[in-house]
Amino acid sequence: MAENIVILTGAGVSAESGLGTFRDTHGVWAKFDPMKLATPEGFAADPDTVHAFYNARRDGLAAARPNAAHTALADLEAHWREYARGEFLLVTQNIDDLHERAGSHAPVHMHGELLKSRCNHCGHLFGHDDALSVDRACEACARTGSLRPHVVWFGEMPLDLDAIYDALARCDVFVAIGTSGTVYPAAGFVQEARLAGARTVELTLEPGEISPAFDEAHYGPATEVVRDWAERMKA
Template identity: 70%
Template sequence: MSGRPFRNIVILTGAGISAESGLGTFRDKGGIWEKFDWQKLATPEAFRSDPHSVHDFYNARRANMAGAQPNDAHRALAALELLWQAEDRGSFLLVTQNIDDLHERGGSREVLHMHGELLKSRCNSCGHLFEHTHALGVETACPSCARAGGLRPHVVWFGEMPLGLDTIYEALGACDLFVAIGTSGTVYPAAGFVSEAKAAGAWTVELSLEPGEVSALFDEHHYGPATKIVPEWAGRI
């Protein structure tokens, strides 16, 4: 760890932080996209051509998520955020690629879900966005416009732009510490965040089960289960 004091932190988390809670990763060996065809389940075109199958897929993900619990890695980040705010050390932004709610249930207060949230739905007809924790189908009516057939999971599909990028890039340009946790570094734009942070002069840290695609760009590396290495790193901070 760099010996300099840090004020402004940006933390990026990926599927690896939730894997030990029983939620499958998407791109790893044996992951969800090896078992399912993303082109038929995670694109706007797939939803238009076969909304029933898309809803069935995400309803299963939603049910699986309901049975998962936050782990020590989630709780360690929540404790770090609380400390940072209590001592007014600087800014703290937690960005996640995950669509689960384990960060929030683990105690994190402010989480930017750049790939959306599975427990929210939005209406293609009127744009209404709302919390929706149970199964969704083509027969489900929008609570705002009352139309059925237009509701979709509030998740970012292939071919769609991630959410909150302006906020993220602004924070990366001002941070002095960037940490990537449980992410493979294969999906852009998230894989490029480390380069943005380094350009701003930040110290960069990779916490992961194994090296990712952009590991060479990080100043510091810690490899192992998230429930072990994340609390250890957070404790040193």
């Protein structure tokens, strides 16, 4: 019997690859002020500092490698497609490219992508892995000072929500992996899935605010719990 599956991943799935989480005691926002580095207002006030922050994160991403959790999800997706088991949608809150490097097919990056930037003037979107600065001209409109990271900042709307909600309304299984469950709209996806009658599963390091909403939960490092769950799903 075909089952449609939607998987949501958060920072916890990439933590064991050496990329920082955001909202825990030692997370990124405990060390840096998000209002200065992750808002349109912060960028307008000090674009040089914002560019330096994201340039450093690109350097960190270049040194990171997909871990066993990323690989397990890519293998599960390949299995799902090979055996026509239903629709498979991977949605990530992460702006890294580790899912793609592990072999996942076109994950939806609802918070944008670190290796892309866009022009505030003409809207041109382009991929790159080198540093960005206020002096760099847009390759489409030739303006300088108009390029910004293609990431969703505080106060901005996440990307591709219509497609995500459509998939949630059809899903039979919803899985949240390595996400704190404190940021909306993603924190509300489990309730959307429940309304559709889906079985809901949480795979994360420890219980969080929305853990009671899940039918099933497995706690521990993502490289272990995701791998074990994916193997059970394939079986």
